[in-house]
Amino acid sequence: MIRVKNRKIICKLAVKNFNSAQTRNIIAVFAIALTSLLFTGMFTMGFGMVKSIQRADMIMSGGDGQARINYMTESEYDNISSHSLIKEIAYCRKLADSVDNQSLMKRYTEFWYYDNLGLKYAFVEPTIGHKPQAEKEIIADTTTLEMLGIPQKLGTHVKLELTIHNKKVTRDFILVGWWKSYPGVRNGTIIASKAYVNAHLDELKSTYCQNREETGTITGIIKFKDEQNIEKNLEKVVKDSGFSMDLNAQNYINTGINPRYLSKHTTMGIGTAGALSCALLLVVFTGYLIIYNIFQISVLRDMHFYGLLKTIGTTGRQLYGIINRQAVMLSLIGIPLGLCGGFFMGKALLPMLLIQSSFKGNTAIASPNPFIFVLASIFTLITVFISVRKPAKMAAEVSPMEAVCYTDYNLNKGKKKKKTRNGTPEKRMAWANLGRNKKRTVLVIISLSLSIVLTNTVLNFSQSVDPENALKNANTSDFCIGNTDLFFQYKVNAESALSESFITAVEKHDGFKTGGCQYGCRATYTSKTTKQTCSNQQKDGSFPTHIYGMDEFPFSRMKLVDGEIDTEKLSTGKYILEGVWVDSRGHMDMKSMNHRIGDKLELNYNGNIHEVTVLGHVIANEGNTYDWVDSCFFFPVEGYKEVTGNNYIMSYVFDATEYKEADMEQFLKNYTNSVEPTMSYKSKLSTLAGVTDIKNTIILIGGTIAFIIGIIGILNFINTILTSILVRRKELAILQSIGMTKKQLVEMLCLEGCYYVIFTLVISILLSIGSSLFIVRPLCNQIWFLNFKFNFLSLVIIFPILFVLGLLTPYISYCFMGKESVVELLRVDGL
Numbered sequence: 001m002i003r004v005k006n007r008k009i010i011c012k013l014a015v016k017n018f019n020s021a022q023t024r025n026i027i028a029v030f031a032i033a034l035t036s037l038l039f040t041g042m043f044t045m046g047f048g049m050v051k052s053i054q055r056a057d058m059i060m061s062g063g064d065g066q067a068r069i070n071y072m073t074e075s076e077y078d079n080i081s082s083h084s085l086i087k088e089i090a091y092c093r094k095l096a097d098s099v100d101n102q103s104l105m106k107r108y109t110e111f112w113y114y115d116n117l118g119l120k121y122a123f124v125e126p127t128i129g130h131k132p133q134a135e136k137e138i139i140a141d142t143t144t145l146e147m148l149g150i151p152q153k154l155g156t157h158v159k160l161e162l163t164i165h166n167k168k169v170t171r172d173f174i175l176v177g178w179w180k181s182y183p184g185v186r187n188g189t190i191i192a193s194k195a196y197v198n199a200h201l202d203e204l205k206s207t208y209c210q211n212r213e214e215t216g217t218i219t220g221i222i223k224f225k226d227e228q229n230i231e232k233n234l235e236k237v238v239k240d241s242g243f244s245m246d247l248n249a250q251n252y253i254n255t256g257i258n259p260r261y262l263s264k265h266t267t268m269g270i271g272t273a274g275a276l277s278c279a280l281l282l283v284v285f286t287g288y289l290i291i292y293n294i295f296q297i298s299v300l301r302d303m304h305f306y307g308l309l310k311t312i313g314t315t316g317r318q319l320y321g322i323i324n325r326q327a328v329m330l331s332l333i334g335i336p337l338g339l340c341g342g343f344f345m346g347k348a349l350l351p352m353l354l355i356q357s358s359f360k361g362n363t364a365i366a367s368p369n370p371f372i373f374v375l376a377s378i379f380t381l382i383t384v385f386i387s388v389r390k391p392a393k394m395a396a397e398v399s400p401m402e403a404v405c406y407t408d409y410n411l412n413k414g415k416k417k418k419k420t421r422n423g424t425p426e427k428r429m430a431w432a433n434l435g436r437n438k439k440r441t442v443l444v445i446i447s448l449s450l451s452i453v454l455t456n457t458v459l460n461f462s463q464s465v466d467p468e469n470a471l472k473n474a475n476t477s478d479f480c481i482g483n484t485d486l487f488f489q490y491k492v493n494a495e496s497a498l499s500e501s502f503i504t505a506v507e508k509h510d511g512f513k514t515g516g517c518q519y520g521c522r523a524t525y526t527s528k529t530t531k532q533t534c535s536n537q538q539k540d541g542s543f544p545t546h547i548y549g550m551d552e553f554p555f556s557r558m559k560l561v562d563g564e565i566d567t568e569k570l571s572t573g574k575y576i577l578e579g580v581w582v583d584s585r586g587h588m589d590m591k592s593m594n595h596r597i598g599d600k601l602e603l604n605y606n607g608n609i610h611e612v613t614v615l616g617h618v619i620a621n622e623g624n625t626y627d628w629v630d631s632c633f634f635f636p637v638e639g640y641k642e643v644t645g646n647n648y649i650m651s652y653v654f655d656a657t658e659y660k661e662a663d664m665e666q667f668l669k670n671y672t673n674s675v676e677p678t679m680s681y682k683s684k685l686s687t688l689a690g691v692t693d694i695k696n697t698i699i700l701i702g703g704t705i706a707f708i709i710g711i712i713g714i715l716n717f718i719n720t721i722l723t724s725i726l727v728r729r730k731e732l733a734i735l736q737s738i739g740m741t742k743k744q745l746v747e748m749l750c751l752e753g754c755y756y757v758i759f760t761l762v763i764s765i766l767l768s769i770g771s772s773l774f775i776v777r778p779l780c781n782q783i784w785f786l787n788f789k790f791n792f793l794s795l796v797i798i799f800p801i802l803f804v805l806g807l808l809t810p811y812i813s814y815c816f817m818g819k820e821s822v823v824e825l826l827r828v829d830g831l
Contacts, residue, residue, distance in 0.1 A: 029334040036338020039376040044346025064121045065221035067234045070254040072218040083237045090118035090221040096162040105484040109188030121221045129177025132193035138173040143181035144188030247535035291387035299391040316396030323392040430751035452764040456794040457771045466787035476557040476623040480682040482651035490627040497648035515654025516551030527601035531594045545631040549640020563597045563616020573642030576612040579620025579632040753806030
């Protein structure tokens with residue numbers, strides 16, 4: 001074959017043909033832009049989510065290091081820090097058991113010294129001012145300063161009330177810097193200088209092994225030379241230094257690995273990979289549906305043109321190149337539009353994805369990473385070329401004779417037509433037209449159905465968000481009131497007891513329904529049958545625990561796991577119920593069940609020893625405990641007082657009358673702010689607000705994606721109907737010339753649109769049922785705040801709109817075309 005230099009001619013033909021199809025170009029550019037937008041938005045949210053969560057994990061875990069070793073002494077730190085595997089280790093020393101300023105009662109605040117590496121790893125480097133250097137210089141987070149009433153002004157004097165080894169100390173400091181508090185971080189941090197540590201070495205000796213007091217303990221935040229085997233490296237460092245990570249070992253030392261570097265977090269699991277793959281395939285398929293259909297219709301429309309080119313020697317490969325060049329030109333216009341829109345869409349939706357985490361809004365990290373745009377462009381181009389491949393191949397392989405003689409009926413050639421007399425001619429012809437290109441019809445129906453099914457799935461998922469289901473594992477009542485020391489610092493003693501005046505005010509307030517007191521204290525116990533590990537055992541052989549006593553109202557809300565709740569026996573103080581921990585998702589931790597029914601143990605409260613027998617196990621959760629210490633036990637109030645002799649009340653739980661909850665919460669807020677600031681409260685409305693946020697997030701993000709896919713489906717539908725009418729102009733003119741009226745033609749075309757909608761309705765209902773039963777329901781069984789509910793509300797709303805669209809699209813299209821005379825239309829030889 002003689003090679004002819006005709007590349008320029010082919011390019012020129014591609015451009016000329018491109019310019020002649022303006023309607024197709026607009027629709028195709030819009031489709032490619034939407035596909036690019038979906039990819040970019042998905043990658044922006046994905047990358048931003050990962051980056052934001054990684055940063056959140058690091059901040060919440062206390063640093064950017066790979067691992068940490070806690071509660072060390074100076075000698076232990078020196079021993080471990082010299083290990084050859086360690087690249088860097090930050091020195092962080094706790095300077096007080098607690099910060100006790102009255103204004104910080106609702107914000108647990110810690111007093112630390114961090115070296116320069118520690119400040120960097122803990123994200124607490126001052127953004128204003130400088131690092132503390134002199135003995136009395138400190139830096140702090142902005143929220144802590146606000147609660148202390150300290151202005152953000154360098155040189156301001158700060159008075160701190162500290163507890164150091166159970167001794168109350170008051171000291172004066174000077175503020176030399178601060179950093180903005182991270183949203184969602186409930187704890188405050190104040191940092192002193194190395195000079196302060198050197199000046200108070202005597203009081204900073206660690207006694208953690210003897211009494212669990214944290215003053216003077218050292219935490220080392222570590223980065224290893226080898227980043228691939230963090231867990232093995234940490235284990236080797238601990239072992240080589242003479243310690244053990246085994247909880248039961250006598251030389252146990254407390255360690256932790258940054259969640260970012262845990263193998264289960266750094267390695268993508270099958271579920272995550274599957275979810276990501278499904279999301280990518282969904283976008284590819286969605287884009288394919290319309291781009292393929294657009295180019296197929298375009299190729300069929302230009303089939304006469306391609307046939308003429310073939311008769312003058314154009315090869316199939318050259319025709320393939322012409323169509324691919326047009327696809328590239330359309331992509332060069334559509335992809336940048338989609339990249340820009342997708343990034344801003346992803347950036348806007350990312351905070352909604354993170355709203356349930358401890359980092360909201362301004363902590364969402366959505367930077368314009370070039371990798372996002374490159375990846376989105378590649379996937380969009382792959383989608384475009386997959387979609388174009390078959391139409392281009394069809395144009396390349398068609399013979400010149402077939403191309404010149406082509407009509408839309410060619411697709412059904414060789415098939416026998418069934419003769420039928422059912423229905424009017426318009427109905428029969430509309431039905432026949434629907435089957436002329438079955439593949440195109442199926443693609444349009446699937447495209448429309450996909451968006452409807454997705455919308456219905458999102459709606460069912462959001463409707464399955466059940467606040468009551470969310471509350472049952474966390475709240476046993478509408479409200480709980482108590483001392484701020486109890487709620488924010490977990491202090492369970494007489495000093496942190498609830499005031500009876502607060503209880504009286506609540507019971508007198510309009511809307512109070514019923515309530516009861518909860519009592520609690522720390523204690524120890526010994527048992528020969530306990531399943532607790534020796535790492536929790538104290539030097540005298542006992543184990544720490546909490547004992548709870550309850551009035552009739554909260555006690556009646558206890559949920560039995562096994563055994564029995566015999567109030568008469570329990571009230572004697574000789575029988576007891578053991579708590580089994582259940583988290584907010586309803587997952588029961590069976591390891592927290594330390595005894596069997598019938599086991600005997602000796603409770604020790606302030607030297608008073610009582611032998612009790614385990615009568616049963618009940619659920620222990622955030623609603624009926626104050627702090628989890630691997631063990632807790634429950635009595636009715638009579639049994640509790642018999643064992644402990646305590647009469648002070650730790651908390652009071654109660655319900656409000658219907659429709660009065662919001663009013664009661666406002667009363668509690670005002671009371672704890674102005675009347676008794678040392679008191680605080682918890683409310684089920686806060687949990688409900690969080691669950692509502694989850695529901696809104698699902699609707700917003702899922703609805704946005706469904707809306708975009710819906711636009712693609714509707715665009716595909718309009719394009720199919722419109723192009724079908726334009727391609728068949730001559731055919732419609734022939735029908736009109738032999739006596740078919742315009743009214744009959746419009747009726748026929750409208751019926752075609754309605755048939756599309758009817759098929760979409762049937763397919764959508766079947767797929768919606770399938771997605772709800774096999775996707776939504778299994779998810780609801782796994783997620784704590786979901787309770788499966790199914791409805792067809794979205795279908796009821798969407799289908800009337802589709803029917804209107806199915807009628808209006810062909811009607812308006814034909815009305816515009818109908819302005820030409822029959823004679824002019826009969827002269828049409830193609831578009």
